[in-house]
């Protein structure tokens with residue numbers, strides 16, 4: 001089937017299928033683009049005001065930096081922030097977005113990220129956005145790169161320049177979930193290549209992804225952009241895994 005026809009078919013299917021809340025399954029209005037019902041939407045948790053100044057980790061007891069960031073060797077990544085904590089409601093949304101082909105969720109999620117960005121003036125000098133790339137094999141399997149969709153939609157809303165194709169993933173790294181922090185860092189080494197250094201040279205770049213966990217992936221990509229001449233690299237994600 002032609003891509004155009006496929007797209008039209010998908011759109012029609014999406015328009016005809018009843019919409020339900022990605023978390024609790026409650027029926028939504030068929031025109032509602034939001035992934036959650038109002039009750040689940042209200043339970044989303046914005047990143048608390050008390051968070052690590054370096055990595056953005058929530059700090060219930062306050063302080064400037066989390067234990068990991070105190071005394072750690074400096075990262076390539078200047079700082080990281082997230083719009084929300086990765087709680088059960090948001091987990092359901094991200095799952096639908098990535099694994100159930102709901103690429104239509106990119107727009108409402110990027111709108112949430114755009115609104116939350118006002119809370120982080122420390123990111124205002126980062127005027128270029130770039131997505132964490134997926135390995136081509138994984139991208140083919142999923143049909144899209146969720147980070148790319150978020151970066152493009154966020155850039156459109158916040159007047160950033162979305163750098164498409166600035167970097168590629170040259171190693172299809174095994175899933176990070178079962179690995180320790182040290183192993184995650186080793187697992188990511190050499191995973192990225194800045195294929196178009198002219199896009200990043202001298203620029204302040206905001207790396208965009210759906211969920212930040214240990215920052216191993218984001219830091220590896222930041223290091224590659226710095227090697228290619230980027231002035232400074234920060235990260236902004238939809239969710240932060242505490």
Ligand SMILES: [Zn+2]
Pocket residue numbers: 021022023024025026036037038039040041
């Ligand atoms: Zn719900």
Ligand SMILES: [Zn+2]
Pocket residue numbers: 052053054055056057065066067068069
């Ligand atoms: Zn930290």
